[in-house]
Amino acid sequence: MELKEQLQRSWRVLAKWFLRIPPVPRGLTATVFFLGCAYLISHFLIGHTGGENNSALVFVLAVVFISLLTEGYIFGLVASVFGAVITNYSFMAPYDEFSLSQKGYPVTMLSMLAISLVVCALTSRVRQQAQDAEARERNTKLLFEQNQKLNEEKAAIQLQSAQETIRSNILRAVSHDLRTPLTAIAGTASVLLSTPEVSPRNVAMLQDIKSDADALINMVENLLSVTRIEDGVVPLKKREEMLEEVAGDAVLTLKRRFPLGNVQLELSEDLLYLPMDSMLIKQVMVNLLENAVRHSGDTEHIVMKLYRRDDWAVVEVRDHGTGLSDEVLEAIRDGRPLRVGNSADSTRGMGIGLSVCQSIIKAHGGFFEAENAPDGGAVFRFGLHMEEVPMEA
């Protein structure tokens, strides 16, 4: 059994190797080789068995092998004819002479040729079928593999889109579930503040409730924006905007929240009309202004200035307070996120706000920088690229 398997295996290897040769040289080689073998074997047999010989059968066998290993019928056909001729010429009396004169020779010759041809045809068909079957098998396997790969990819895509849906659902839920009660808290506090029977002591407490709720609302907006951008789940909603309108809205928002803060908006002579996600850019401005109002120690002289520098629309927020520490300046220069609540209590909340600014500007492909002004106070500056849109007006 083992021997048979081994033989089968070596035959398969040999055949495979052999089949890799191009068809014509292979056919010639096989034909010459097997006819040569048949000739040698017949020669050997005739030496041992004498006149009564089986060379015709040997040559038919050679034709079988040749048909198996060559393409088409040609080589088998040629081998059949050669086989018949060689048998007659070499292995039938009179030797070394082609003769059809002996009684029965023509019949032997013709029947041998006929058998060879039939065998050749049959073998070729068997071979063709084997090849077809193999090809079918290969195709099926290929199809199966492709199908499997497609299924895997589909599953991966489905999983990813499911995750994205879940994430954006969570974002929406969080934003809704946090904003709603916070709006209600801030709103109720301001309703109470406007009722006449509240005592002065309670007024202060209510004001605290209101301003903390407002701060939390802003914090929620910040967190949502930064999650939105960094996940890349929601793309930027870019549209052309007049920068001064966004800036004006940002200043008005800040004034509503910090009525005591005095912010000047300096407009540019140029019309700064450029694509941006206005809600996010407004948030950057609000964050920078809030930062100045709450952390600079000077709420009186805050200036937001808009101007054009080359191809950049630049927004600059300047205060006249204590300025920025080296640590903060370095972090912003390296584009590193600030550590939240690192030093004094006065920087509480500053880290998140500035990180959000950095992310939003980065997502817009703009620049963000900070420095201390020579005459004191901090300067935050960010720029958005102006895309040249032809002016129609």
Add this chain to the structure above:
Amino acid sequence: MSEKRTILVIEDEHAISNFICRALSASDYKAIPAAGGKEGLSLFFSHGPDLVLLDLGLPDMDGLDVLTQLSDLPREVPVIIISARDRESEKVRALDMGADDYVVKPFGVSELLARIRTTLRRSDRMKMSQGIQRDVYKVKDLVVDIARHQVLQGNVQIHFTQNEFKILELLAIHAGKVLTYDFILEHVWGPFGSNTSNQILRVNMANIRRKLHENPSEPRYIYTELGIGYRMLED
């Protein structure tokens, strides 16, 4: 005021509805809360309110459908939309469908009350004038004289281009109401105006602002509604 004005509050969030109603009562309005669109519509017919506050995100029906049903009625009742911050297109649609104004969650009480006052005043004025247009509109020291086609700021005449004047005129006629970009484009640049780019309007507005020495951070006449449109302060 002899009689309390009635305001229907269609809002499904209990907490929000509650504080709005309290704020309204404290400001001497009669507030009727409704937790859904269907309830809101039926309360509208039974109470005949003077103004409707409508949340667009309702559980039982689309807020815009409620708005359609309200604006199909012969009796014109002003509607103020309450909407989430990140749904600009919804707001614009609501305004184009006839809503008078909008507030964005999270909003403050004083802001809401100011918008309600403005809208009620505007609707009263519309009823009294019976749709007859005035010739002269005044906002603080700004006079838009439609008959004479001129604009005075503190008795000094300011020259505007044809389109700039048309924008000012349109804003003045609808003073107090938010006008969407498309609405203005269509009325100033013709029926196909909304197909032209927004830029032409925005540039004109920036020029108007410069001529009036108007800083968008301290608007005296024209408010910017970011991503939506403009509104002129009412008289």
